[in-house]
Amino acid sequence: MGDVSCRAAKYNVNIPGLSCYTDARTKKVYWRYKHPVTGKFHGLGDNEEEARGIAIEANTRLAEQKMKQLFSIREKISTKLGLSITVTSWLDSYMKFQNERLSAGEIKLNTFKQKSAPVEVFRRECGSMELQSVGARDIATIIEEYKIRGQRRMAQIVRMVLVDVYKEAQHAGEVEPGYNPALATRKPINKVQRERFSIDEWRIIFNTAENSQNYVQNSMLLAVVTGQRLGDISRMRFSDIWDDHLHVEQEKTGMKLAIPLSLRCNELDITLREVIARCRDMIISPHILHIHHTTGKAKRGGPVSTASITTSFSRVRDNSGLKWKEGTPPTFHEQRSLSERLYRAQGIDTQKLLGHKNQAMTDRYNDDRGKDWIVLAI
The missing domain is CATH 1.10.150.130 (Tyrosine recombinase, N-terminal domain)
Structure with missing residues (x-):
């Protein structure tokens, strides 16, 4: 005795191409899908829920293929008619x-x-x-x-x-x-509604980060002392330091900037050399900013992502107790503005340091490793 069709109404079979049948020997219900183009049946087993899902997916894909074919035909017609x-x-x-x-x-x-x-x-x-x-x-x-x-x-x-x-x-x-x-x-x-912040507010946030991973305070110091963008700070490596300069190839502009390690931010009373020294710790890592404690996918000694830097900064900023009455609280990027203001007061060429597009090229070049670097004069 062969297989017999099951009652469609009983199983509420309303998906195109999907049907069921009962094995006469085992009395078990099996599902199948009929391909609308070839007419062939494809067995889907005895799991009703899985069979319905497969049939729906098959119909969706066939519909997408048909739509692409229609688009292709329409495209050919449009091309021939100059549309x-x-x-x-x-x-x-x-x-x-x-x-x-x-x-x-x-x-x-x-x-x-x-x-x-x-x-x-x-x-x-x-x-x-x-x-x-x-x-x-x-x-x-x-x-x-x-x-x-x-x-x-x-x-x-x-x-x-x-x-x-x-x-x-x-x-x-x-x-x-x-x-x-x-x-x-x-x-x-x-x-832009972000508020800028003063050096005093920066100090409060910096002190709040004291109990965070070392990279939080170090990233803040690098932001103010170098004036560089978040992405460039995140990518800094110890191998970028030679000839007493930190070499930064700015991601946004492509500018190659050599920043003297002797560059001093007078307001913070710290040099870039001293900031780099803070970043050299007991952890062996090629990255100037690196993870100190393994958390999740972030491994000890690994690089710190831009997302981690901004998230950590926002957290300590919000925990600092500072309030901003207008606009949104300052982001990590606002330290770049703070850096520019501090260095302008010192007489540093901030256009060159920040790598703005319309800055004038300087006459001083340092030919290192076969590349020309714009050397910041201080």
């Missing part, structure tokens, strides 16, 4: 080009990552539209959603990326010259 490609198709090409630029060193990894979220939002909201049929109102609607949520900086980034998306589309000849609906939208205003 605009879809937003989705162009975004695929755009991100491929950005990936090539990243590999060639034309853009930084952070810049590449910054483009990903706006591109996916644009794909989700306007993916099926023709690239040239998107108007300023469509993009303004996307930007407005971020403004409503109070994410004005993200709104700025979305607009900036979509402006670039259409600039590249112009270069590729996918839209008419000058066609850029993102550029026609109003640029969101993002007023």
